[in-house]
Amino acid sequence: VKRFFAITLGILTAIGGFVDIGDLVANALVGSRYGFALAWVIPVGVVGICLFAEMSGRVAAASQRGVFDLIRERLGPRWGLANLTASFLVTALTLTAEIGGVALALQLATSVNYLLWVPMVAFLVWLVIWRVKFDRMEQVFGLGGLALIVFAVAFWKLGPDWSQVWHDASHPALEPGEGLPTYLYYAIALFGAAMTPYEVFFFSSGGVEERWGAKDIPVMQSNVFIGFPLGGLLSLAVMGVAALVFFPAGVQVDTLGQVALPTALALGKLGLAVALLGIFAATFGAALETGLSAGYTVAQYFGWQWGKFVRPLQAARFHLVILLTLVAGAMVVLTTVDPIKVTEYSIVFSAVALPLTYLPILIVANDPEYMGEKVNGRFANMLGTAYLALILLVSAAAIPLMIATKAGQ
Amino acid sequence: VRRAVALAVAVALLLAGCASPSFSHRDYERKAAHTAAEAASVVGSALLTVRAATGDKAPRPYLDVLFTDAESTLGDIQATFEGVQPPEPASDELRTEVGDLLTEAGEVLATLRIEVRRGHLAALGTTAEPLGQLHTKLDAFAEEHR
Numbered sequence: 001v002k003r004f005f006a007i008t009l010g011i012l013t014a015i016g017g018f019v020d021i022g023d024l025v026a027n028a029l030v031g032s033r034y035g036f037a038l039a040w041v042i043p044v045g046v047v048g049i050c051l052f053a054e055m056s057g058r059v060a061a062a063s064q065r066g067v068f069d070l071i072r073e074r075l076g077p078r079w080g081l082a083n084l085t086a087s088f089l090v091t092a093l094t095l096t097a098e099i100g101g102v103a104l105a106l107q108l109a110t111s112v113n114y115l116l117w118v119p120m121v122a123f124l125v126w127l128v129i130w131r132v133k134f135d136r137m138e139q140v141f142g143l144g145g146l147a148l149i150v151f152a153v154a155f156w157k158l159g160p161d162w163s164q165v166w167h168d169a170s171h172p173a174l175e176p177g178e179g180l181p182t183y184l185y186y187a188i189a190l191f192g193a194a195m196t197p198y199e200v201f202f203f204s205s206g207g208v209e210e211r212w213g214a215k216d217i218p219v220m221q222s223n224v225f226i227g228f229p230l231g232g233l234l235s236l237a238v239m240g241v242a243a244l245v246f247f248p249a250g251v252q253v254d255t256l257g258q259v260a261l262p263t264a265l266a267l268g269k270l271g272l273a274v275a276l277l278g279i280f281a282a283t284f285g286a287a288l289e290t291g292l293s294a295g296y297t298v299a300q301y302f303g304w305q306w307g308k309f310v311r312p313l314q315a316a317r318f319h320l321v322i323l324l325t326l327v328a329g330a331m332v333v334l335t336t337v338d339p340i341k342v343t344e345y346s347i348v349f350s351a352v353a354l355p356l357t358y359l360p361i362l363i364v365a366n367d368p369e370y371m372g373e374k375v376n377g378r379f380a381n382m383l384g385t386a387y388l389a390l391i392l393l394v395s396a397a398a399i400p401l402m403i404a405t406k407a408g409q
Numbered sequence: 410v411r412r413a414v415a416l417a418v419a420v421a422l423l424l425a426g427c428a429s430p431s432f433s434h435r436d437y438e439r440k441a442a443h444t445a446a447e448a449a450s451v452v453g454s455a456l457l458t459v460r461a462a463t464g465d466k467a468p469r470p471y472l473d474v475l476f477t478d479a480e481s482t483l484g485d486i487q488a489t490f491e492g493v494q495p496p497e498p499a500s501d502e503l504r505t506e507v508g509d510l511l512t513e514a515g516e517v518l519a520t521l522r523i524e525v526r527r528g529h530l531a532a533l534g535t536t537a538e539p540l541g542q543l544h545t546k547l548d549a550f551a552e553e554h555r
Contacts, residue, residue: 111470177555250446250548251453254482257475258454264467265460272467409443 007219011227018231019148019238020286021101021256022094022193022347024279025340027235028259030186031242032252034175036168039239041187045194046232048387050224052358055365055380056200057220060207062374067204068300070370071360083360084301086353088294091198093346095290096329099125100339101283104256109276115334122330125287129322134209134308137288144281150274151237154266158244165240185401185408188394189344192351194235195391198293200357205296209309214374241266255340295322344407351398354391362388434497441503442554444490445510448483449547452514452540455479455521459537462530469525476522483518487511507550514543 030038056067063070068087072080102121103114128137174183212220241262242253253259260279264272292308299306299318306318333339362384365376376384402408431437458475461467487508495504520536 108471108474111473245457246454249453249457250449251457252447252450254450255475255478257471257478260471261454261457261461261467261475264471265457265464268464268466269468272471276471 007222011223011230014142014223014227015146015230015234018228019145019234019282020094020196020289021097021283021339021343022196022350023235024101024238024256024259024282025253025343026186026189026193026347027239028242028253029344030190031239032246032258034178034183034186035243035247036165036240037172037174038183038187038190039169039236040172041190042194042232042235042239044390045191046229047383048191048391049195049199050228051380051383051387052195052361053200053203053228054221054224055376055384056204056361057207057212057224058217058374059361059364059370060204061212061214061217061220062372063370064208064211064213065370066208066296066300066306067201067361067364068297069303070364072301074364074367074370075360080301083356084297086356087197087201088297090346090350090353091201091290091293091297092325092329093342093349094196094198095287095294095325096332097339097343097346098283098287098290099326099329100333100342101256102280102287103333104339105276105280105283108257108260109280114339115336118330118333121284121287122326125284125291126323126326128288129291129308130312130319134206138206138285141281141285141288145278145285147274147278148234148238148282150263150267150271150278151234151241154263154271154275155237155240155244157266158241158262160240160244179405181401182405182408184397185405188351188398188401189347189408191394192347192349192354192398194232195354195358196347196350197353197357198290200361201293201296202289205292205300205307209307211309217374291322291326294325295319348398348402348407352395355388355395358391359388431493431496431500434500437493437496437500438503438554440490440493441507442551444486445507445547445554446551447486448507448511448514449544449551451479451483451486451518452544452547455518456537456540456544459521459533459540462525463534465530469528469530472525472530473522476518476525480515480518480522483511483515487515503554510543510547510550514540514547517543
């Protein structure tokens with residue numbers, strides 16, 4: 001019973017923790033602009049993140065070492081440093097977007113300007129990272145993120161024509177006036193949002209924090225292979241309600257407030273309250289994950305003591321990196337830059353940096369010296385290589401498409 | 410080096426969301442149509458918010474944020490469009506037409522925001538009445554001049 005409870009809790013946490021500000025914004029924006037014509041990207045992204053998260057989790061369980069530690073050792077310090085720089089910058093940009101997202105969620109609930117919330121949000125994120133136990137932190141915000149199920153309820157309550165939804169999703173077509181480059185740009189944004197690099201750093205480092213061993217691999221796999229796809233359904237629900245409410249009205253989603261509006265229209269004040277709670281939990285949880293990931297990447301590369309499994313005094317440099325990244329992120333949001341724009345750019349730059357994260361994971365997961373008998377099988381390698389080719393294509397196309405489409409205008 | 414600098418400047422302008430100048434009437438017309446389409450989207454969103462408000466489906470703080478965002482977004486759209494120099498006298502007509510629609514929509518959105526902050530939620534339906542027509546006009550303009 002205890003094991004069943006642990007597995008269920010892990011799956012629920014994985015579902016609730018799957019969605020972050022990038023998923024919320026990208027899915028609502030795409031649903032409002034393209035209806036269901038880009039829904040196919042979500043399963044493609046979910047399969048990709050499942051594949052590489054499982055690999056990185058297996059690496060952590062087999063080696064009891066963090067991904068960046070192994071990347072530097074396996075690929076050398078130069079390649080590792082290039083990898084670290086890109087991954088850290090993208091993670092810091094994502095953290096900035098998450099801080100903005102939490103502040104915007106609080107603004108929606110209180111109408112107090114989000115800029116006034118930013119310092120408090122940054123302080124609370126730091127305090128939780130500093131004080132709260134790793135598993136407690138992961139569970140509370142992961143389970144809180146489950147409130148986003150309200151988007152699925154709202155989708156059902158809005159009464160979609162299911163056969164039409166299936167037709168639109170399975171026969172993607174461009175609306176008149178929409179160009180193919182813009183369509184592809186948003187496809188890349190959705191893919192980048194689903195496969196954000198910090199997710200695997202956090203997942204694998206979390207495995208080391210929780211002292212995973214070979215016996216924990218089945219539990220980890222159930223979290224990934226059941227929890228992540230169900231989390232992907234939440235992304236689809238966010239896209240779905242936007243497609244039902246905004247797309248027919250010709251409204252494009254530009255703010256976080258609009259993301260939640262369909263839940264109010266479908267379910268009233270209670271639905272909206274649950275949606276705002278879910279958005280808060282999802283963005284706050286992701287702020288914790290990105291904050292920790294910033295610390296993990298730097299500390300693991302330089303070989304410093306890291307993690308919440310030791311007292312902060314013993315991992316002072318790890319905590320200092322987290323603190324400085326949080327302060328920098330909060331300062332960027334306080335410049336009054338639009339947090340939603342930061343989010344949009346963070347997911348596109350995530351797409352650009354994808355190969356730097358996923359290629360080393362594939363290499364390390366194939367190395368019997370680290371993995372022993374838990375080394376990648378033939379199927380994982382075939383699928384991993386196919387995804388790597390896709391990731392390279394996405395990475396190469398992201399910036400040219402951003403320039404050609406004026407960032408999706 | 411010059412090419413790299415030019416590219417960097419272009420990317421910086423792009424990322425900053427700056428409007429590029431118009432060199433012909435047709436180019437200006439396309440920008441006007443794009444502006445009208447963006448404004449129609451904001452007005453459409455405000456109409457959905459009004460629907461949530463009049464159906465007692467959303468609390469005041471949330472409505473306040475949505476109307477404030479809509480007003481501010483529309484102001485940005487208008488400022489960006491009005492910052493573009495009309496290339497020919499014929500372009501002035503388009504500028505006036507779009508400008509008038511945006512000003513009118515901006516005034517309605519401002520009134521909605523004021524009424525929400527004063528707690529006059531019952532009056533929102535009446536105040537928002539012109540938005541439906543403005544939405545239709547903006548849509549029609551965008552379609553005609555695309």
